[in-house]
Amino acid sequence: MKLQAMIQTAPSWLSGADDADGIVVSCRARLARNLTAHPFGAKATPAHREQVVAEVLGAAKQSRQMGSASFYSMDMLDSDDRRVLVERHLISPALADSGGHSGVLFNSDESLSVMINEEDHLRLQAMCPGRRARVAWSAASALDDELNAAVGCAYDEALGYLTACPTNTGTGLRMSVLIHLPGLVLTEDMERVLQGLNQLSFAVRGVYGEGTNAAGNLFQISNQVTLGRSEEQLVDDLTGIIRQLVEYERDAQENLLGEARPQVEDKVWRAFGLLSQARVLSSQEFMNLLSAVRLGVSLKFVEKVPTSFLNHLMIITQPSHLQARAGAHLEPQERDIQRADLVRRQLSEVVA
């Protein structure tokens, strides 16, 4: 277990800043890049991959932003450690499952990370709290400029940045937002919203849980088109979507209050009660209860509980985090007990 120290601190993108409504958790900018000189994907041999790692690390060390970043090679981490990084949104499940000669570089507050030898040679990621997507884009772009200056990235004037998969060609940019939409789910408007988003070429998926059955009413929304629109336009697109979704969610919440205030309050406080007192909590149940409490914070019923606390709780109650905290492998049942225990203690500290 190499990541003990890391799991004690909260990444900066969970701070709850820029989220006055308690609806937008965070924004992310992800750039896909490849080095000109080496093949990628299936055509890259282990030797190629090692060279890519070496070149990227060399470039990163010289950069202002990643000069003192930590590098974790996938070869050096066991599967539990890899899952911890997935849970912190530092690496994708694909990188965690990759065969090696790959790794991730990230800075101390985890706002900037670079996956090496996932689907592309480089996947830069910048995360920021709240709804200001432009902040994430600026950070990613600045890092991109620094790294590009040191290593040659495959680029074509007509087609833009050349990526392993044509779905990323062009800007190689995916802008995404992590957003909490319990109101729209409760008023059964989510289907319509999803259709509208699909028509505008946005992909929607539950961050936790399968497909649109998003556990905890948390959705990740990202652009699908990366070619033919500039990065600025993509950032504007997402900002526009965020603005609209927050508006819709506020409306839905107001409707709920107008028509069923006692029921909404009941739902919120029952959830709070369970989180405060339960002895066994599955992931699924925890996420749903957390969502109700977050709604309560958003509606200003629940005071004393900042969204940053809820955000951090969301991360540290995940399976591999619980195991890292316990310093041992845990069976699912044991994890559910530990989860309940952790939540109870943390919540009692915050409301005290």
Next chain:
Amino acid sequence: MKCTSCNQREATIAFTRIAGDDKQVLHLCASCAERIARQEKGTGQELGEAPAQGAPKATPAGPAEGGQQAPPKTPAGTETPAGTEAPAGSEADKPPIKKVSVVVGHLSRSDTVAPCPECGMTYEEFRKVGRFGCARCYGAFGPHLQRLLKRVHGATRHTGKSPAGSGSTPHSTAAPPAVAAAPPEELGRLRQELEKAVAAEAYERAAELRDRISQLQAEDTDRI
């Protein structure tokens, strides 16, 4: 790849000639395919060989005898029975040519695209895996990518940032340089309008805008 008969035009037809146990596949352009199929029908001679001396022309059998018919250029996979008997009077010791069938099919794009010179990935491999092998694959598979990119992104030209200080492109994509896409501003503006219409639940207006966007994108495809 070039037509194996004239070596000038691009091959787009897989011309399969089956005579008994023998199967011969030629990659031909449309004109040569037509010519050879006509020859095949007219003389029953072996493809690529000079007509046997003194061989009487086998007359096209009439419909009553169920003989050869069908135009030389047929939809993919259609069989053109050319059932001719062996020309009498050819080399006596040559075994009689058995019943001949000709199958004319269109070559799939995979067959006509050369693999990437850098990493060796074939177009077929790419189609299967959905990932390129290296940056040079883009140039190698050039025009075929235009359609794919159009389908995925609704666009084929990059309008965003370039690497700091980059001037020339290290990789040419061999895309037709004269193609002018619909001005991105126009498409961008229409998309914004569509967004507003959807938000305002003005679905009729949204449908109009969507159709206009599709039309502009289709016009781009025609130009490619």
